[in-house]
Amino acid sequence: MLTIGETAEVLGISAHTLRYYEKERIVLPLRDAGGDRRYDESHISWLKFVIKLKETQMPIAAIQKYASLVREGEHTAEARVKLLAEHKRSIRAQLETLTAADEMLERKIAGYRTLIGSSR
Template identity: 40%
Template sequence: MEKALAALGEVDGPLSVEVIHKLVDAEDYDTPMGVAELADLLDVSPHTLRYYERIGLITVARDSHGARSYDADAVRRLVFLTRMRLSGMAIRDLQHYVELVDQGEITVPERLEMLLEHRDTIRRQIAELTLSLAATEYKISTYGGNTQP
């Protein structure tokens, strides 16, 4: 997450689809990655990546030694999945979403609906967190603290 936030810090203006492209394309994915390297890139544990594979969210190739080898497509999918989990999307919803993706273009309307609903949930969470931040800063100021970063 720190790498993703650092990349966002370099963006001037409102967030856009291009920001996500920047996150996905931030590293060179021509060479397959191992589980530890990808876990570090995504700021998740290797256990999380293995769990996502075990529950069917991702299919991972193996190298000649049997170690996981994540190609560019797997990395892109995992960037999406980890951001959705961070935003609170349930595992069962991610599993359903991946099933829809695997079924092809015919499921685009249902995928779109899922994402629109999730976006509304995230926006509600942001509003609630903004209110919580304001209440926290109010209390800090009542104790004489500085509310500026």
């Protein structure tokens, strides 16, 4: 069992972020006898997934909805698949945008390198 500080360090996020995720009911840590938050391996695994969802621009409201569906149980599997499939489509669109931007930048850089090389 890890403290909030240890969990934050393991995940590379702040304790403030963990408190926010708890406030938003995205993660529900255990509590020790003194009331301090404790995180086990299942929390760490869940939070790694949540962090990936955030890194790929899933809105907090959608993450909250997904977390709620998970807590409700297996009968919500279809709704969870739908939510994740929608997010995957969003990621694919982001990838297409980034690939197009990367190709454009590569052409610009090559043009400048040619210009720099020809002016020497």
